[in-house]
Amino acid sequence: MNLLKKSAFGIMAAAVAVTGVSATSDAQYFKGKRVNIIINYGAGGNTDIQGRMVMRHMKKYIKGDPRLIFRHVSGAGGVVGANFLGEAGKKNGTMMGVFTIPIMAQVMKTPELRVDLSAFNYVGAIGQQTIGHIRKDAIPGKTIKTYKDMLKNESHPIRTGGHGPTSSKDLRTRLLFQAMKIPLKHVTGYKSGGQIRAAILKNELDMTADSLAGYYGRVVSQLIKPGISVPIWHIGTPGPNNTILHSPTVPKGIPSFQEVYEEKFGKGARPDRLVWNAIRTIGASREMLRILVFRKGTDPKAVAEMRAAWDKTMVDKAFLADYAKVNGSAFTGKSGADAQAYIKTIVNVPKDLEKFLLDYADAARG
Amino acid sequence: MTFMEAVLDGLRLVLVWPAPGYMMLGVAIGMFFGAVPGLGGLVGMAIILPFTFGMEPNVAFAFILGMYAVTTTADTLSSVLLGIPGTAASQATILDGYPMAQRGEASRALGAAYTVSMIGGVLGAVFLAISIPVIRPVILAFSEPELFALAVLGLTMVASLSGKSIFKGTAAACFGLMLATIGFAEFGGVRRYWFEQNFLLEGIPIVPYVLGLFAIPEILELAVRNTSISRVQRDEVSTGGIVNGMKDAATHWWLGIRCTFIGVYIGMLPGLGGSIVDWVAYGHAVQSEKNNENFGKGDIRGVIAPEAANNAMKGGALLPTIAFGIPGSASMAILLSAFFIQGLEPGPQMLTEKLNVTFTLVWTLVLANVAGAILLLLWGSQASKITYLQGHIIVPAIMLVVFMGAWVGNGTLGNWVVLLTFGVIGYFMKLGGWPRPPIVLGFVLGKIMEEAMNLSMQVHAWGSFTRPIVLVVITLIILTIILAVRKQKKKKAEQAERLSAQDAADEAAPTIPMVVEEGGKNCPPASWPISALLVALFVYCFIDAMQWSFMSRIFPQTVATAGFLLALGALFFDLKGRAALKAGTAASDVVGVDKPYVLKSLYYLSWLIGIFVLTLVIGQFPALVLFVILYLKFWGNFGWKVILYYTIGAIAFLLIMFNEIVPVMWYEPAHLPSFFV
Structure with a gap:
């Protein structure tokens, strides 16, 4: 068994050496890291196309030049991806969501949405009519x-x-x-x-x-x-x-x-x-149809780095031109701090409105 | 620009450098993505789309379509050699392709498959070209009622895939239909059978589901029996070469042409697509070909039919995308995005002023199909050597591919739960003589049927059943059922005849059949628990659905009722067979359970579950590597030198493949620091 153990450890060590475990620094939080980008709709949809386009431009402003890995976790109108990020995502900034916001699930407090959208750490948001x-x-x-x-x-x-x-x-x-x-x-x-x-x-x-x-x-x-x-x-x-x-x-x-x-x-x-x-x-x-978010409790340094990158992306000429090309209209968006404040105003609806919407949806169930 | 000018200009655009270079790059990537189970064209297209942002349209489409065209050619590799569907479009290929590999005829199967794939792909593209001006009314005539009727027609193929027991086949199909209802039913806003599991809200993911049903039981057999995939030595097979396969394709040219047309038409209809085209073509072959008793046991026609159809389907799928901007599948949705990124608008202009661009797509499909097939034909013989390797050598490698293939889709642990659950189900179904294809067919058709039924009733109400195409399809359904019943009766009579002849022969020299068709085994002791479980499951599903709104429960409750009765029928015959077996009065084809084999299989299954548990503790990557080491040591009894080389190879494979080429989101437990950062 000793030999087995040694071999196993040897192989693990080799694997570590190949992939490289990076040390993080305050200056470049994401240096040598991989950031998993969770998209809450399927491949080829509007969320996917926009998400990839946004991240392609934003990447150049993220200090440390991390590798971005895209994953689609779709289902239930975007709720599955939101749950996934909120419940399973790491807090070290290596998992970020680019979502179409499943806002009505939160407003109506439907049971399938198990996370609080307003508790996410907002990096930014894109509005779209x-x-x-x-x-x-x-x-x-x-x-x-x-x-x-x-x-x-x-x-x-x-x-x-x-x-x-x-x-x-x-x-x-x-x-x-x-x-x-x-x-x-x-x-x-x-x-x-x-x-x-x-x-x-x-x-x-x-x-x-x-x-x-x-x-x-x-x-x-x-x-x-x-x-x-x-x-x-x-x-x-x-x-x-x-x-x-x-x-x-x-x-x-x-x-x-x-x-x-x-x-x-x-x-x-x-x-x-x-x-x-x-x-x-x-x-x-619709003012924040697409959101860029980290889960609750994510390292504030990671959030700050990404917010800074998003702020620069929002005024990047190449990004704005690509956005207009893909969407047929000018870009409107919010910074991370603005989006964080704005989400609270949307989700905290009066009780009577919440009930009205629930009853209204119920009336349409076949 | 005249039609001919557009044709020639389209060809010119494909041949202008760097378009041919990118097309060949796309072909190479597509072959890779098709051959590795779990990847497929959709993943490939999503990955390469961003690279086309700055390209000229002809170059971008050469790249994307070059890749897209050949995934369903290359997917035959794993379907035939390993019994694992490379993509959703080659599920039916394993029914005869894998038994051929077991008989030492893998090269022949590949030769036939690549030949008809090439012809199917080219004809599909030609059909696309000549249909462009006239196809509009056909596509617009197909709506939800027609899709529903076609899905029901597809279900009637279950009879052809049921093996010996029609009760088991149809009950299994109902099980598949039932599984299709799991998840969030958006049309009713209802969560169905989700057991509070987030990943089940999206429904059961098809790749881990199919890998579990088909791959795990085969791997289990290889591990437990330690045989090679081919049960005969290489030099014992004289009919196994690639060229023989190509000759087979020529011999059965009419079947290939028919299935090409099936592929084109199914591809053309948005909403049907890749996951059923191979089944429809296979069912057509079984129903229409003479001397069909060897289907499911390694009949070359069972390879030709699905492989011709799944390549031809791609030309058909382009039609609604180009002509109307209606993507019939996720892959086509990505292609549509590429159109927009290139500043092209799908619709009438693609058939008039941009006709040359449309022909660029047609020519790319033609050339990529030819190039891909030639490359694979050249390489097929070498690849088929894998079927002669010892089981213990290939099992760890296949396990890595299967586990990672199941993971790639969305990288959640739920995928592995599905893989292992259906691995266990698939194993016991195989053991008990339950046919597995109807479960897959029911699953893919169930989603289409329920959605189409719901929309048909809202839009057309009962008028759905009086539409001309629906009436034609209903007639076909009735005819198919009548023919199926007649064939089943004939088959039973022939089987009985054969059995009595075989009994006499076996008394002199007992033989074990090398390949048993799906559902061809009759093993009541292993079958009755499955029947009983299905009876209980259908009861549970019916009761659980009672609280839902009418539209959300009508489909699952109807299926549960039918499934309950059919499973009850299967249980009745199982118990009868079990009693006869105990009394020693059972027919000679009724067999008992090989207990040592089952116990060893269960032990191996516990190892697979161990991978899952270990992943939760030490993380996914180390768990997989550790499995390889422990398997080689304790199952294979290999020396440390072999283990060391093998493990280094496995690590290199995992890192290059899933950390670099198709980077996945590795699972790392929260209590450990990030290993892959």
Whole structure:
């Protein structure tokens, strides 16, 4: 057995020598390290493409030039990856999440989300608007050329698509139509945005919404340019005095939801308080759609290093150009400190709003 | 630009340097990613996509598609040689490919597989080219009701994959369908059968699942019996060469062409794709070919059918991606991203002003398929030598590949739990004569069926069943069932005849069959516990689902009800067989349990579980290395010199492969410092 032990130790020692155990220094925390980047959606999706693109640029500002290893831990609308990072991630800064934030799971306190999103250490965040678009022939006998053409429809249900009753897309779509008093027939259970767009192409659905990346990357070529659909609104950015403002990243021709709402019901008009607050909450979550996070308790030096790298990335010209190319729009983002403060304002919703959203989701379960 | 000008310009773009260089690099990477179980084209595409950011479109697509085209050619290596599917698209290949390797005909199987892969891949690309202008109405005619109907049609193939007992085959398929319902059902917002395990929210990962079902039982047999994969010596086989395989491909050209078309059409339909194409082609071969009694025992047609289809599928899969921007699979979603990064918009322009770029894709598929197949044909004979090695020499190496292959996907311990769980299940199923392919088929079709059913009912309601294509498929389903029942009856009569003839022969000289088809064994003492467990499982699944919303429970409860009845039927026959065996009145094909073999197998299984436990204590990398050392010492009884060289090789393999080429997130326990930082 002694020989066995010696051999085993010898081999272990050789392995250590090959891979190299690095000493960390304050100056270059990540020197010689590997950072595992957890992406909470599958390969090839918007989260993956954006995450890889962001990290490719950010890498040059991370002192010590660590090796970045990408891993997809997907499932349950991004919840599985969030749980994985929160529960299994190391605290030495070698595991970082680049997530599409599963915000509604936290707001509604669904049991599958086992970690507190606001307890993560935020390195930064990227905002991205969502644009709703509708088939031009969604209302029989009428051609929808702009959003104004659908405002008076109160009889023919618009066929909309989503992923599941608790998904952000479903809640948002149903809430917006309810607020507008436009009837809808909502179909849920599509695995991806691509599947929903295919259903629109086949005239099985009329309307859905996509992130800017999806809109400019897929929707424009598939549905807008061929003349099948038109954009109708974007959700907008929550502003002061109970408002939802036009996002600076969206062209003027695509109004915010508030602009569309006021077009129909008059300047300053608002729907039911809880419906409006729910829409504002969902709108607010778009301000940090993608997040870069470490788990709770991560070494503050690691967090500080990454935050510094992110701050430099946000003003890097090559990054901004690549971002615009991939997303079709200008970049908006938050620093780590800002994102840390902002997340608390989103997740801490009043009890009545939390209950309203839960009941609203429950009502859609088949 | 005319059509012909676009064709020629597409070819020119592929041949302009550096595109051919990148294409060959892609082919080399693709061969590697296809051959190593667990990697596959998706991982490869995700890894190489960022490298294409600054490339010209023709170079970028030559690189990406060069890699994508050949993964389903190279995956045959491990399917045939080791009985481990290289990628999801070569699962069916093992049914006949591995038995051929056991018979010493690995080279022949590879020769046939690579030949039809090349032809299938090229024809698939040609089909893509000629279909581009006319395919739109076909793709748009297929929606969720059609997908559901096609999935049901796929399920009818279970009859062909059931071996001796239709009860076991169909109950196993229900088990697979049931497993497909595990996880977070987004359409209902319900967590199903997840046992509070985070990794199960995403459902059972398919790679560890299939590796567990098929690879672990084979490794176990190699370890316990210490035989080589080939049960005969090299010089005893006269029909085993690569050239013989190529001749087989020529002999069965019509089967190859039919399966090529199956591959193209299945590839074309978003949502079906790679994981079922090989099964459909295999099922078609079994159902349509004459003299089919050797399928599952090493029939070359069982290799030709899936291998022609899985390469042809890729041309088909490109169609909806190019024409509409609808990706039918994750790989196609990555390709779509590459389009956007290159400033190209999928859609009508790809069929008009950018037609030359589309033909760049077509030509890349053609050239990469040819190049990949030629390289593999040249190398196949050498690779097949692995089947003549002693079991104890190859077991540790295969174990490393299997454990790491199961790990690569998302690098969580849950993957190993799935691997080991289904390894145990697969072993006992094999022992008890339960066919394993229906479980895989049920699993891949279950996900498609439930989703399609849910959406069909919401969008089309009962109108789903009156759509023209659905009616055609329903007719095909009825015909298939009638044919299957007739064939099953005929098969039983033939088996009975053969059995009585064999009885007489065995009295003179008893023989042990070299290869037993899946589900071809009848061993009631090992089978009845599985039947009983399935009965209990289906009852549990039905009851647990009662609390869910209607749409979330309708599918699992329907499957549980059918599964319960079928498992009950299997249990009845098992108990009857067991009683007959005890009374000494059982038929001659009914066998008992080889207890020493089972006990030794269980002991080896405990070693595999030991890897998992050891990983939790000392970390993944040291645990795997330690397993290699201990296995070689205590199972193989090798000397320290051999152990030392082998271990150095294993460490080098792990580090180069999984720390450099496809870097994984190694598991390191929280109580130890980081080893891989």
